[in-house]
Amino acid sequence: MTENLMIIGSGPAGLTAAIYAARANQSPLVITGNEIGGQIATTNEVENYPGFVDGVTGPELVQLMQKQAQKFGARIEMDYVTGVDLRARPFKLETQNGNTYHTQALIVATGASARKLNVPGEKEFAGRGVSYCATCDGFFFRGKEIAVIGGGDSALQEGLFLTKFASKVHIIHRRDQLRAQPILQDRARNDPKINFVWNSVVKEIQGSAKVETLVLENPRTHALAELPTQGVFVYVGHTPNTQLFQGQLAMDAEGYIQVDARLHTNVPGVFAAGEAHDHVFRQAVISAGYGCMAEMEAEKFLAELAHTSSHPV
Ligand SMILES: Cc1cc2nc3c(=O)[nH]c(=O)nc-3n(C[C@H](O)[C@H](O)[C@H](O)COP(=O)(O)OP(=O)(O)OC[C@H]3O[C@@H](n4cnc5c(N)ncnc54)[C@H](O)[C@@H]3O)c2cc1C
Known part of the structure; x- marks a missing residue:
């Protein structure tokens, strides 16, 4: 079976894309990564996300986003994408749980991870201080x-x-x-x-x-x-989680995916949203906004695809 739209990542970018896609009847499939919610789920105090006058905890915020996406029909799979083939459509994705997926459109919302200090003792004492x-x-x-x-x-x-x-x-x-x-x-x-x-x-x-x-x-x-x-x-910065796309999506020297103003990557049908491409703003509300933009562009792409296949030239 070929999916219409898959989303990799369950941070604010991925979950917002899922809300928009689900409300557009795309029945998106989200592959969450090894934990749901991305970086914001690791903080206890979010005071600047609009709509929460008294603040909200990160885990609570992403739980609400997830519920909202599922309410409209988004499917959420706890799994980790280990391989992608973007050379031909439908794109092929392979996961840690041994699943293979095919999808017409893809939103990459894999975000970023905490940068390590890379000093002696860091690895040895991880979890022990x-x-x-x-x-x-x-x-x-x-x-x-x-x-x-x-x-x-x-x-x-x-x-x-x-x-x-x-x-x-x-x-x-x-x-x-x-x-x-x-x-x-x-x-x-x-x-x-x-x-x-x-x-x-x-x-x-x-x-x-x-x-x-x-x-x-x-x-x-x-x-x-x-x-x-x-x-x-x-807390010394971030590295984008984009190694998976090396050699397939255009990136800058630090590994941030290159996109145009509408979040199209160099591969038609593949869009990037959030900190996988944004190294400037790094805020949940910005990533959520990018998730919305990427989904709206993916929807247009899918509509054109449907039109072309029903009216071949
Ligand atoms: C400690 C801390 C406090 C913060 N506080 C605030 C705050 O108060 N306000 C604010 O606006 N912002 C805050 N931020 C920033 C905010 O968390 C980020 O801007 C936001 O989470 C970025 O969202 P994202 O969806 O782009 O990426 P991320 O949140 O990084 O999410 C990426 C997702 O992709 C998944 N993923 C990665 N690789 C794969 C793969 N191969 N397969 C499947 N899934 C994959 C990950 O598991 C994760 O779910 C904070 C960040 C940190 C670290």
């Missing part, structure tokens, strides 16, 4: 002293959230100025549990059974320092 998700792991650090690495919105937002559990949150930043929104900067600077450690990059994470010490380096002077800590939360 090193984390990329404050919502998931914050609770384990009750009364403990921890470090958050990064200086952007995510680092500050999650650092502030972690003060609910930790006795002290050291925010380690490579520069002496933050990139985060001023409102987050103000809150962090005024929080007595937060301590900024400026001009510092992590060289190594040390410990025995669990994380015990961070070795920091001043990038200008190369002076080394040690910071005792029991947890390390890493």
Whole structure:
């Protein structure tokens, strides 16, 4: 059987595309990835998604999006796409669960993943003090002293959230100025549990059974320092989840999919939405908007396809 429209990814981009496609009677099939909801599902506090006056948790927000898509007939499969063949239509997709799908149109909403520090100790202590998700792991650090690495919105937002559990949150930043929104900067600077450690990059994470010490380096002077800590939360940027499409979809040097203003990729019938192509805005509402745009273009593509096959030239 050939699907009309498949969507890879269940973050705000993928689920919004699914809502629009389902309401257009396309009966879209969403392949979620290994967890439903994408990056926003890893944060506890979303204060800037329109319509939620008192904020909403990330997991709650994506649950609502999923329900909304399913209400209109979207099918949601918990699976992970491991191979694609976009050389001919219908496109072919293979998944971790051993399924093979064919689809006339495809929306790539595979988003991005947290960038690693790539320092000694990071891999060894993953799950034993090193984390990329404050919502998931914050609770384990009750009364403990921890470090958050990064200086952007995510680092500050999650650092502030972690003060609910930790006795002290050291925010380690490579520069002496933050990139985060001023409102987050103000809150962090005024929080007595937060301590900024400026001009510092992590060289190594040390410990025995669990994380015990961070070795920091001043990038200008190369002076080394040690910071005792029991947890390390890493928020140092993202890498797009697009390796799957290497050699088939045009990408920039960092792996972001290249699209035109209407989110068409270089392959007709394949559209990209959200952080798989957007490395500028990185907000849930923007990804949701891209999901809507990509779906509307996919719908047009499918309508033209149906017209051409019923009126061959
Ligand atoms: C800690 C944190 C806090 C944040 N806070 C906010 C906030 O307060 N407000 C805000 O607007 N934004 C926030 N953001 C940013 C927001 O989460 C992202 O902008 C948004 O999630 C991007 O949506 P997306 O759908 O493009 O991609 P993602 O959310 O990255 O979703 C990608 C999806 O694709 C799936 N996937 C990847 N590869 C495959 C594959 N091969 N097969 C199948 N599925 C695949 C993944 O499992 C995932 O479901 C935050 C981000 C983080 C990390």
